[in-house]
Amino acid sequence: SSSPSIITCKAAVAWGAGQPLVIEEVEVSPPRPQEIRIKVVATSLCGSDVNAWEFRNIFPRIFGHEAAGIVESVGEGVTEFKEGDHVLTLFMGECKRCRHCTSNKSNMCQALGLERNGVMHSDRRTRFSIRGTPIYHYLGVSSFSEYTVVHSGCAAKVSPTVPLQKICILSCGVATGLGAAWNVADVSEGSTVAIFGLGTVGLSVAQGAKLRGAAQVIGVDINPEKGEKAKFFGVDVFLNPKDYDEPIHEVIKRMTDGGADYCFECTGDTRVASTALQSCCDGWGMTVALGVPKAKPEMTVNCGLLLSGRTLRGSTFGGWRPKSDMPLLVDKYLNKEIQVDEFVTHNLQFEEINRAFEMMKKGKCLCCVIHM
Ligand code: CXF
Ligand code: ZN
CATH class of the missing domain: 3.40.50.720 (NAD(P)-binding Rossmann-like Domain)
Structure with missing residues (x-):
């Protein structure tokens, strides 16, 4: 297929600590080498999003790190994914080569571990902007956007028969x-x-x-x-x-x-x-x-x-190796060995995302699933 171009889409942008998010038109760059661009289908809010929104000083920023979606395009060198693949996002990835990934004792990948500064792992830059102003990422995922870019090591492929709206909450809490x-x-x-x-x-x-x-x-x-x-x-x-x-x-x-x-x-x-x-x-x-x-x-x-x-x-992340172990948890869900649906207390439309932030802040919900 032809090389991907910039996408303009809606994203929930946090402009300052604790300020209500604003749904804005943002530009999403094409995926860089080893990255994939995803059309987000469903994403859930986690307490960590709310903490970073209230207490960190990295703005403007797009939060969200528990998500499921469909690959829209892939960057250079990506062989594991293709357009149309269904995926779960991972807020920490696996390079499968570093000391931790090869140790059998750790899930703290040295290359694709927790990203706390609001940029992408590979080049420390962002893939979102509004009229030239860069918008920061959150944990390398930023799923409160219709489209997002993640490192291919920070996504796990799932079968297209798995309901994305149900499994998105598996990718964190x-x-x-x-x-x-x-x-x-x-x-x-x-x-x-x-x-x-x-x-x-x-x-x-x-x-x-x-x-x-x-x-x-x-x-x-x-x-x-x-x-x-x-x-x-x-x-x-x-x-x-x-x-x-x-x-x-x-x-x-x-x-x-x-x-x-x-x-x-x-x-x-x-x-x-x-x-x-x-x-x-x-x-x-x-x-x-x-x-x-x-x-x-x-x-x-x-x-x-x-x-x-x-x-x-x-x-x-409970010691799980995100990429290697996620399929196991999805299977346990499909086989009804674990109860997952019952964690969802609210299903909201994207436009209602501020309600989810308010409820989480007040302890009024478990998982709020946001449908894009
Ligand atoms: C947490 C893990 C520790 C840093 C902030 C995010 N993970 C997910 O919510
Ligand atoms: Zn989380």
Whole structure:
């Protein structure tokens, strides 16, 4: 086919921190070598988009990193994809060559890892502009646009029979929680689990733990509304720390004969990570930190808890190798081995995207799917 030209399309542009997004006409450049341009079909909002919108200072910017779409054109040297292929976007990619990709121990690709500065991995520039003004990317994906460009290492091909509107939410929070339970903590049968923060990530941890046969899953959240959906995903006991006079780790220790086997921090508040470590048991208790801190990333932990045999770990994207492992999760969804549709609390049109940002900010939703 002839070489692709610039596309003009609609995108939701964030002009400043916390300011409502504006749907603008943007120019999307053709994909550069090893990149692909995608027509976005469905994309979901994640808490990380909202955090970066409220607390980072990279503007103007197009957010969105959980998406499914159809390849519109491919850049030079791309052999893996062709026009018309169905894909999921990946906010961290795999080059399959670096020390991490070849290690079997890590998903933190050195070439296509987390991009936090709003540019493309290959040339540190942007593929979006409005009348010559560059518009920054988010995590190398920027799916709140009718068309976007991603590195071919940051997309996973899926069968054209898979419903794109349903699987877009697999490419961040849902996969992160399941992976934390399965790959990172390796939750065992009959164990006790405490989850702090019952958003999509926390509830996905609950589902993953239950599928491993956890005996008791305790869910903790200061938002009383989070208790309802939690039962569905496998939370046996809901605790709101505001209902107790004593520290919540004391309550959990009493309920679990000295502390849970596994704790998961899914709020992004580093003080909660410390509480989680206090809530797991001596000897083998493990706390997995998944939440992304909004502001201050430093945390304080009592060294005595580590000396008593506890472990504090962390991971991004649940330890999954995004490109290699995503097909496995899609298959599990198709085979009804995991419940995914139930995370969707709202289906919105692109024009309604600001409602999704507001709801996420207030903790009023799990996944909001935006249909382009
Ligand atoms: C996060 C991972 C850590 C940095 C910000 C984005 N991933 C997805 O939401
Ligand atoms: Zn995300």
